[in-house]
Amino acid sequence: MVWDGFLKFWQNNINETDNPKSYVLEKFVDKSGIHHLSVYEDKIDSINYIFIIAVSFNGKLHLLQIIDNNEIKILNIDDYGFNFTQNGESYWAIKFDKDLENNQNFSKFVTTSPNGKIKIWNFKILNGLPNFEFYGDINLGHNNGFPTCIDLSIVENKLSIGDSNGEVLIFELNSLKPLFTFHNNSLQNSSNSTVRSIKFSPLGKILAVAKDIGNYGIITLYDTKYGENIGNLTIPSHSTKNSNGIYSHDGWCFEIDFNETGESLVSCGYDSKVRVWNVENRERESTLNLSPSDLDYEDSNANNNDDLGTSPAIGVKFIKKGIRGGAGGDKNDGLVVISLDKGIRWYREAGGI
Amino acid sequence: MVFKTILDDNIIVKSDENRDNRYFDKKIREINFYPDLGTTRRSAKDRLKSLFQLIYNGIKNKNSLKFTFNISYCNKGLKPTKKIFRFPSSNVSECHKVVSLIKIIEILISNLEKNHIATRRDIYYQDVELFGNQSIVDMLIETLCKSLGFSSHEIGAIPSQKGLFYGNIELISWDNSNSILVTKFHKIKNSPILIPRLQGINEIKIIDDINFILVVEKEAVFNSLINSKEFGQDSNSIIVTGKGYPDRLTKEFLSIISQTNPNIPIFAIVDFDPYGINIFKQYKTGGKLDIVNGNRLKTPSISLINGSIMDYLSMNIGEECLRLNLRDFTMAKYLIESFEEFGDYSNNNDLRIISECQRMMFLMQKAEIDVIKSNQPQNKKLYQELCHEQSNICKPALDIVEYIQRIISNSLRNINENLK
Numbered sequence: 174m175v176w177d178g179f180l181k182f183w184q185n186n187i188n189e190t191d192n193p194k195s196y197v198l199e200k201f202v203d204k205s206g207i208h209h210l211s212v213y214e215d216k217i218d219s220i221n222y223i224f225i226i227a228v229s230f231n232g233k234l235h236l237l238q239i240i241d242n243n244e245i246k247i248l249n250i251d252d253y254g255f256n257f258t259q260n261g262e263s264y265w266a267i268k269f270d271k272d273l274e275n276n277q278n279f280s281k282f283v284t285t286s287p288n289g290k291i292k293i294w295n296f297k298i299l300n301g302l303p304n305f306e307f308y309g310d311i312n313l314g315h316n317n318g319f320p321t322c323i324d325l326s327i328v329e330n331k332l333s334i335g336d337s338n339g340e341v342l343i344f345e346l347n348s349l350k351p352l353f354t355f356h357n358n359s360l361q362n363s364s365n366s367t368v369r370s371i372k373f374s375p376l377g378k379i380l381a382v383a384k385d386i387g388n389y390g391i392i393t394l395y396d397t398k399y400g401e402n403i404g405n406l407t408i409p410s411h412s413t414k415n416s417n418g419i420y421s422h423d424g425w426c427f428e429i430d431f432n433e434t435g436e437s438l439v440s441c442g443y444d445s446k447v448r449v450w451n452v453e454n455r456e457r458e459s460t461l462n463l464s465p466s467d468l469d470y471e472d473s474n475a476n477n478n479d480d481l482g483t484s485p486a487i488g489v490k491f492i493k494k495g496i497r498g499g500a501g502g503d504k505n506d507g508l509v510v511i512s513l514d515k516g517i518r519w520y521r522e523a524g525g526i
Numbered sequence: 527m528v529f530k531t532i533l534d535d536n537i538i539v540k541s542d543e544n545r546d547n548r549y550f551d552k553k554i555r556e557i558n559f560y561p562d563l564g565t566t567r568r569s570a571k572d573r574l575k576s577l578f579q580l581i582y583n584g585i586k587n588k589n590s591l592k593f594t595f596n597i598s599y600c601n602k603g604l605k606p607t608k609k610i611f612r613f614p615s616s617n618v619s620e621c622h623k624v625v626s627l628i629k630i631i632e633i634l635i636s637n638l639e640k641n642h643i644a645t646r647r648d649i650y651y652q653d654v655e656l657f658g659n660q661s662i663v664d665m666l667i668e669t670l671c672k673s674l675g676f677s678s679h680e681i682g683a684i685p686s687q688k689g690l691f692y693g694n695i696e697l698i699s700w701d702n703s704n705s706i707l708v709t710k711f712h713k714i715k716n717s718p719i720l721i722p723r724l725q726g727i728n729e730i731k732i733i734d735d736i737n738f739i740l741v742v743e744k745e746a747v748f749n750s751l752i753n754s755k756e757f758g759q760d761s762n763s764i765i766v767t768g769k770g771y772p773d774r775l776t777k778e779f780l781s782i783i784s785q786t787n788p789n790i791p792i793f794a795i796v797d798f799d800p801y802g803i804n805i806f807k808q809y810k811t812g813g814k815l816d817i818v819n820g821n822r823l824k825t826p827s828i829s830l831i832n833g834s835i836m837d838y839l840s841m842n843i844g845e846e847c848l849r850l851n852l853r854d855f856t857m858a859k860y861l862i863e864s865f866e867e868f869g870d871y872s873n874n875n876d877l878r879i880i881s882e883c884q885r886m887m888f889l890m891q892k893a894e895i896d897v898i899k900s901n902q903p904q905n906k907k908l909y910q911e912l913c914h915e916q917s918n919i920c921k922p923a924l925d926i927v928e929y930i931q932r933i934i935s936n937s938l939r940n941i942n943e944n945l946k
Contacts, residue, residue, distance in 0.1 A: 205862045230859065230884055263859065287856065365849055
């Protein structure tokens with residue numbers, strides 16, 4: 174089962190799983206389209222439970238369950254402990270995190286709303302059914318922006334929020350107490366410094382932030398314990414075009430992801446590039462170039478309206494070792510990339526490290 | 527705050543949110559505003575007079591008043607709405623509205639008796655101190671029109687003209703199956719024409735042979751176009767702008783022109799932001815149509831031919847993109863939710879609108895179409911040199927004209943291909 178690696182979001186109403194198209198599972202969720210998705214996977218008494226929450230463009234949450242790897246069931250999220258749709262609440266980013274350490278089956282689910290509200294729920298599986306219990310909320314208010322992305326680290330007891338005005342906030346998860354705020358420190362282009370993706374490293378020691386500087390994307394690493402800036406992941410550039418000097422992508426960087434060990438970080442950008450970085454020495458390890466010619470469109474429908482000529486990459490995730498089949502699948506990480514040319518690409522690490 | 531006004535008969539209508547409610551007794555006098563839909567449709571003057579009499583008696587007898595406006599729309603999916611104002615009220619803005627409403631009804635009656643039709647701006651100037659700003663007058667007259675089922679012409683308070691067009695047209699009205707030419711409009715070099723009042727007009731005939739009608743969101747773009755060679759005096763096109771959100775008249779103009787000339791394609795070019803798409807929606811659906819004026823405001827055949835925001839980004843001017851703010855974001859969400867009101871899920875062209883909104887939300891970027899003109903500095907320089915030779919021509923934005931020309935020729939080609 175490769176859900177955790179593969180499925181980040183669908184822009185259309187169809188969801189696709191697995192590599193060969195014959196393994197595709199489809200489920201219609203909402204005609205307004207889906208933008209965010211988070212997966213919760215657990216094994217209780219040798220039964221696998223997989224729950225997915227998807228957010229559609231009309232701001233609604235959809236709870237889905239995958240049964241026996243092949244059946245997708247839509248559940249009504251309001252039936253499981255919390256009235257999510259009350260007051261016409263609208264959601265944007267969401268995130269599950271599983272409590273691995275003491276394995277009490279007491280995990281968290283967090284959401285952001287465009288109006289600046291962050292909500293936190295306890296999540297557990299009770300008698301085979303999902304159960305949400307409201308834990309608390311944080312109100313950021315309208316500070317000239319709205320929260321765009323969220324991540325949490327139960328191990329480190331931290332919650333982090335990225336805002337469209339360029340700020341990144343770190344809260345303590347249990348007390349919901351603010352710990353650090355990383356302000357948007359670029360003097361120019363202050364209006365264009367949306368935070369696009371934030372990720373805690375698997376151990377929660379490092380927070381990686383991808384945000385815009387004008388028309389470029391930059392990835393910054395922060396230490397979560399002391400709230401210090403560790404450094405940026407940048408590529409060498411001699412261009413005079415970019416007044417900011419340094420950047421990670423020649424275009425907005427949409428998503429970043431750590432691999433299982435936290436040694437590598439992958440990023441993808443509007444410049445149609447996917448870059449893999451070494452977190453330890455902050456150097457670029459490799460770059461993948463995407464182009465629409467990589468794809469073979471099976472149905473002519475897929476390519477009918479707007480041919481972009483480029484393949485801006487908007488989502489990327491690592492696939493854990495041992496999930497991907499094929500040569501070296503057990504030892505090597507894999508990557509899955511989603512791009513605006515309506516393609517999903519799978520990559521695997523070459524060699525047998 | 528105290529709001530008061532003196533009516534003609536020296537009655538002072540005064541409302542104050544802090545005033546002791548004891549002055550008015552508990553008896554509530556209901557005043558209902560609803561359209562006459564039966565066979566006996568009374569005139570606006572009679573309706574307003576009888577309503578005014580009710581209010582007058584109510585105030586004289588120190589009754590509390592309750593105004594109920596029943597507004598129903600002929601759009602599918604829009605539920606009839608009710609607006610309720612109370613008098614006296616503890617709400618400042620409600621006090622203001624009620625007193626203003628009474629004054630407006632009085633002004634309207636006296637205008638109608640003199641057979642005088644005023645603009646809404648005129649009405650505002652009758653009691654600036656009370657109204658405070660133009661928008662409350664517009665809102666109240668609009669509410670009156672919608673709830674009583676009168677057009678603004680019938681009620682005697684018309685909005686000022688706002689929309690502009692550029693083209694050669696004839697306004698025609700029907701009189702017992704005879705067509706009567708009312709007015710003719712001709713293009714004059716570089717000067718836009720105010721969209722005329724269309725009371726009693728049934729047809730808008732296009733004099734010359736034109737290829738398309740183009741609706742643009744902004745006056746600046748409109749001006750660039752009509753000053754250009756391609757869309758200017760000798761072009762075979764009609765260009766329309768509502769200067770932002772279109773007013774009734776602009777929508778009506780476009781609607782009639784499309785009904786009279788169903789074979790001419792109507793294109794719209796708006797900003798790459800959720801508000802631009804909402805403006806397009808206004809043209810297409812006519813906005814919230816009230817039940818009386820029915821189909822005279824919508825133009826279902828209009829099509830949005832903007833390139834995608836992605837298109838725009840690939841022109842490498844992303845530096846000038848703006849961040850989507852919360853209002854834009856909410857608007858985009860609303861457009862996606864209400865998509866069925868103006869689009870069809872089975873139509874690919876319509877689906878582009880929804881994916882456009884999704885992209886804006888996802889990319890969190892928007893852009894204004896005017897930015898295109900500052901693109902391509904070398905072109906701009908070249909153009910400035912050219913301009914020096916004919917110095918007194920006002921400078922059209924070359925690049926935006928080029929851009930619009932490109933997408934229009936694409937769209938025309940697509941239409942031709944579809945016809946084949």
